[in-house]
Amino acid sequence: MDEVPTLQGLPAWQEPAALEDRLGEWLVNRGLLRRSQLFEALNRAFRERCRLEVAEFVRSWLLMEDHWREDRFRSVTVIFADETESRATILHPTLVLPDLETGSH
Numbered sequence: 258m259d260e261v262p263t264l265q266g267l268p269a270w271q272e273p274a275a276l277e278d279r280l281g282e283w284l285v286n287r288g289l290l291r292r293s294q295l296f297e298a299l300n301r302a303f304r305e306r307c308r309l310e311v312a313e314f315v316r317s318w319l320l321m322e323d324h325w326r327e328d329r330f331r332s333v334t335v336i337f338a339d340e341t342e343s344r345a346t347i348l349h350p351t352l353v354l355p356d357l358e359t360g361s362h
Contacts, residue, residue, distance in 0.1 A: 308335040312351035325354060 281299065284290035312333045319325035319333075332350035340348075 304337070308337070308351055311335045316352050327354070330354070 281290070281295045285292050285295055312335050315333045315335075316325055319330050324330050331354040333352045334348055334350045336348060
């Protein structure tokens with residue numbers, strides 16, 4: 258039986274992506290996962306990382322312009338152009354201004 262892929266010798270910043278690549282291929286090659294399933298899972302993970310990056314960028318801009326506050330913008334919801342309206346209505350905010358009294362979202 259082949260060994261599960263390892264990440265020995267890789268720089269720390271490459272480890273997450275390398276693990277996805279190696280482990281995904283390992284699962285596909287053994288028939289434990291279809292390539293289409295791997296693609297869908299990686300696509301979802303990438304999309305959510307991008308969603309958070311865009312929200313962080315918008316929040317940074319709002320902070321710089323002094324609009325990220327109680328009486329202005331309290332949340333950012335990132336919706337991609339290919340997401341249907343029905344999906345968009347069920348998306349939770351990507352980032353939310355913490356409640357100042359309780360410190361929660």
